[in-house]
Amino acid sequence: MLGHTNYGEAEVRLLRVTRGSDDHDIVDLTVSVALAGAFDASYLTGDNTNILPTDTQKNTVYAFAREGTGSPETFGLRLAQHFVDSQPSIYRARLSLVERPWTRVGGHSFVRAEGGVRTAAVTYDGAHAWVVAGVADLVLLTSSGPEFTGYVTDRYTTPLPTADRVPTADRAADRVFAASVDAQWRYSISTADPARWHHMHERARRALATAFGDTSSHSPQQTLHAMGQAVLDAVPEAAEVRLSLSHKPHALVDLAPFGLDNPGAVYHAADRPYGQVEGAVLREGAPPAGLAWSIHPGV
Amino acid sequence: MLGHTNYGEAEVRLLRVTRGSDDHDIVDLTVSVALAGAFDASYLTGDNTNILPTDTQKNTVYAFAREGTGSPETFGLRLAQHFVDSQPSIYRARLSLVERPWTRVGGHSFVRAEGGVRTAAVTYDGAHAWVVAGVADLVLLTSSGPEFTGYVTDRYTTPLPTADRVPTADRAADRVFAASVDAQWRYSISTADPARWHHMHERARRALATAFGDTSSHSPQQTLHAMGQAVLDAVPEAAEVRLSLSHKPHALVDLAPFGLDNPGAVYHAADRPYGQVEGAVLREGAPPAGLAWSIHPGV
Amino acid sequence: MLGHTNYGEAEVRLLRVTRGSDDHDIVDLTVSVALAGAFDASYLTGDNTNILPTDTQKNTVYAFAREGTGSPETFGLRLAQHFVDSQPSIYRARLSLVERPWTRVGGHSFVRAEGGVRTAAVTYDGAHAWVVAGVADLVLLTSSGPEFTGYVTDRYTTPLPTADRVPTADRAADRVFAASVDAQWRYSISTADPARWHHMHERARRALATAFGDTSSHSPQQTLHAMGQAVLDAVPEAAEVRLSLSHKPHALVDLAPFGLDNPGAVYHAADRPYGQVEGAVLREGAPPAGLAWSIHPGV
Amino acid sequence: MLGHTNYGEAEVRLLRVTRGSDDHDIVDLTVSVALAGAFDASYLTGDNTNILPTDTQKNTVYAFAREGTGSPETFGLRLAQHFVDSQPSIYRARLSLVERPWTRVGGHSFVRAEGGVRTAAVTYDGAHAWVVAGVADLVLLTSSGPEFTGYVTDRYTTPLPTADRVPTADRAADRVFAASVDAQWRYSISTADPARWHHMHERARRALATAFGDTSSHSPQQTLHAMGQAVLDAVPEAAEVRLSLSHKPHALVDLAPFGLDNPGAVYHAADRPYGQVEGAVLREGAPPAGLAWSIHPGV
8 A cells, every 4th residue: 555655856956147247146955855746656666657856856957947036935936836837647736945155255255154054845735835944054152051859860861961960150151052952834825026035044044043042041842932932933934943953062161170260161072962953933823834844744 | 933843963973892702792982962842041041051951961871881782773772761751851852873894804803894784763752663774875887777758849859878778789788877875764663672683674674675676667766665665574573674875876978989898797886866766665554654754743 | 224213292272361350361272392302212122211201291391381382383393392392302393283273253253264274393402493374275276267279289189178168259268277275384483473464374375365356367277376366475494385286176067068158157066187387486586495394304 | 407397187986886686786986187298388388289188188098987986006007007197298197096985774775885986006107017006194093002102302392281280000001092093005916807906905904003002102104114013914915004194192191170080081082283293114024116106207
């Protein structure tokens, strides 16, 4: 018995250059296509009658980029609508896009910027489109991280790492809290205007970074909630925010054996393990999620 | 409004050594914990009363490993049951485990083996446990890959890559099909016997590799279905198999400009883009999935 | 017979926080130590009498960071001198440092930032110190890349990728040239003043980015030379620049099958293979390199 | 002033399939080319008259693979000789090759296999060829690792990690020592016979793994030396072995807070920092290294 299926071309990387009289502009996108539809025969008997090859999907992405990509959201919408509306066997399409940022150095030259990537995911079922935007790999750090007290203890509880064993007047002051942030928010609207998508994304991204740094938080969980709330406050068109914070552990080094104090100065940055906190924050009265989060209903 | 939330310690890496009189045995596990429960106050107000710190979770993983890890499935079961049964605020726990394989060189020495990793995911809600096993990053290749014909064409269709432009008597014979396979299957049973989990996993893994290579397939989709079917045939305790095949593209190089033919001999291995095919294969009459695939009901 | 040997603690990651009354400042360093000296007995017979454990080296890095790190160059100098001057068995030390940049978001908060990492390598032999600074993983792109003509052809020459098969009035105008740049330059001076190292590094980095974008180059090789020359011009204290440019291939997509032109608009970004160009540019009359590039003489 | 320069096509990935009547055989190679020669004009003025494009180099690699690749060493020799002998402007060529192993599953199917990669580097200057073979990313582990005592202490010495704080009857018995091994050995011979290269490589690889596990070593340094010695003993044609061992740190977890002992049973596997030990072992009377290690004389 066949359950949910989908297929498509993943990670089509393209650079779109717009050559003005003086300056050039560039957009660096990685586009992945997932399609769901009347594909059972292909899985069961190898009958490809209804299969649009992944190679054709790649060509389509490049051809559509000729007109310009607009914003990741509008490019995803155009592509999703094309696949579903042009092929009766394709019932739903989900376009996942990652935009890598570049910073201008000169009129025609650029340097790859970090600060995470911009993401978008668009699902279209022939009647309705759902648009999700986000950021990924956004690494944030605060040197006045959330204190963390009053938690449950059991027989496996040990004193927290060095940071908390060093007595300080103001314990919160010496916590470094760093996390790699993946955030996605679904919109209650859709528009063909790239500028509006850019604008909403910029507001959301700024809200995330500010909330991470500013909150006088007592836990990573509270920080996560404040970040989600900040996006909803900054972007009225956002209906729900889903966040995942992967802690980048920083532990105060114990310098006492060397006759040195360490008042929140020197930290060891470790890789693993790390705390991971996830959560969704919804706007009161948000419309149902529909296919915003998955190409398959009810998944 | 707060939606689904969970948190936990991720990627606790441990090595468990069992020192026999002659040989030593080792198990290399990476364990991630996710917990769901009465955590809203932590998100909303920073009240950590119900929060079991991620550091404690890490300690618990190490302490439980002292008794031995058994199989990834039994170790996940023990830990999931501990977290939910020992803390009233924890309603559900999901343990995700990755076992990296090592091959024995001598009595006490080993070489890291590739051939993918073994995975397990166990969810427990205080009353019931769901067990999923799998493999990830298993890279398989067949030099007699599925021919692929009879597909849809549209205005964005171009002849398929070089492989198909070179006329050959037996086109299927010169297709290389390689894919990185992620497969997970959920069991309809649970047991405290590690040997049984090992045995079922071994049968499933062998079925996947054999089906990938042996099928006279007409599409990656058909290969996927054959692999899922093979697991269900080989492991009666498996109720559903979910598969994702990420194509590793290999294109026959056009050597004609150099006066050479290329009858399925020299291939260029590319990185991106790549086709991705996903699908689920269920046993007729399989029990409902419950929390097998997610810590949150209905997700 | 034992040849060159060295050992040390690699990738000590530290975050140094300086807590001002308003703003905090952070430095994110990864420090690797390599030591050469009277270690033969350790290799030949396991006699560790002369071995300073790598764990001690790690402790030393953290302890020295307590006083502040200054610049990567001064921190490397302090550590290299400590190891050689405090242990008679250590003849030479080489400290390799990587600083990851962060951009300020608020008084105490930061986002992981753009544009490659800053590197330094300091070698000290008890009498003299050699200082090398650099950048790594700096990805630069120009949308008016070097035209590339007049090269050798042989029986394995094929027309260059699509970019050059599309006729355009101004061929240079539609070349995208992107490269990941690793550059290192050795200084003819040393100083204990971190500000001076910062200042020289900033000038060198800006010179690299500007030269990459501005040169009306005819080849990646010429671009490389222009970048090296630019560093020597901008930083009189630099005696030699070593550069490696790893091409990030961008090929103009052939859209003709879809009835579309592509005048330098849509590019496919590939991963591999890629051209790699390396070279050194020396100042006339530069002092000999000594141990600037290696802990071992004559290597 | 221009110093050493070289350029070439890097990471040409190819799969060579040999289709027998029953079984197929595959070879998975990644080939990088570096060329040195009369290229100054290209760097200084953009005159490409002497430049063989990297795209042509890629074509050459694929075309030469049509005849079969033999062993990495013979394939590198053929290519190096072609580049130098066919172009007067090319004085020296260095071919670096990485072979990834696959294990047969069926007559035409394979699984990506265990245990690091095989490497080769061939340099040719028109008169002489130097051949280096090796392994990379070979991760070895022994659960009876080298005890490590009698080392230097200073004010930055702290007791070694938990492993050594837990008193045991036989301290050596509870050390886990794991390392990622990069080894390269240069040969004093050359041959056009692939089988001989395969045979020598197999002996060297086995010697490395056995020596790592078997030595009753007192330090990682001694282990390194034993590994180098073992290669020289097993392969008379090897003149020098260069080794780098990057420690994969495993620390015994302190379970005492939970009322548990830990007699060499449960280890925490960390990522960074890690000890790195490097060294060369030469055969008495070995011929000079020439260009075995670098395309540039005296580097």
